Amino acid sequence: MDALNTGKLGLNNGGCFADVTADGGPSGLTFPARTTVTETGVVFPDGTPLNIGEEFAFGGGYSGDLVLGECGRPGEALLVQSWGFQP
Numbered sequence: 001m002d003a004l005n006t007g008k009l010g011l012n013n014g015g016c017f018a019d020v021t022a023d024g025g026p027s028g029l030t031f032p033a034r035t036t037v038t039e040t041g042v043v044f045p046d047g048t049p050l051n052i053g054e055e056f057a058f059g060g061g062y063s064g065d066l067v068l069g070e071c072g073r074p075g076e077a078l079l080v081q082s083w084g085f086q087p
Contacts, residue, residue, distance in 0.1 A: 032079075
């Protein structure tokens with residue numbers, strides 16, 4: 001992964017998926033096409049599950065042109081393009 005980020009999958013105040021940082025602040029996340037939302041988290045297109053509360057490593061970039069509605073203003077959510085569990 002080029003730009004490695006680490007965090008914990010959580011929810012923000014709007015009930016949207018977010019990376020919960022060490023200081024407890026959520027940062028919005030968007031996921032690639034074919035990601036499935038489950039009752040406990042998400043399943044990535046390659047079949048890798050990630051549950052709320054699990055720590056993970058991910059790469060991607062800010063999605064400046066996506067309209068996220070209550071999930072955040074444009075440019076605030078990170079578009080996850082690669083993923084894995086923290087080493």
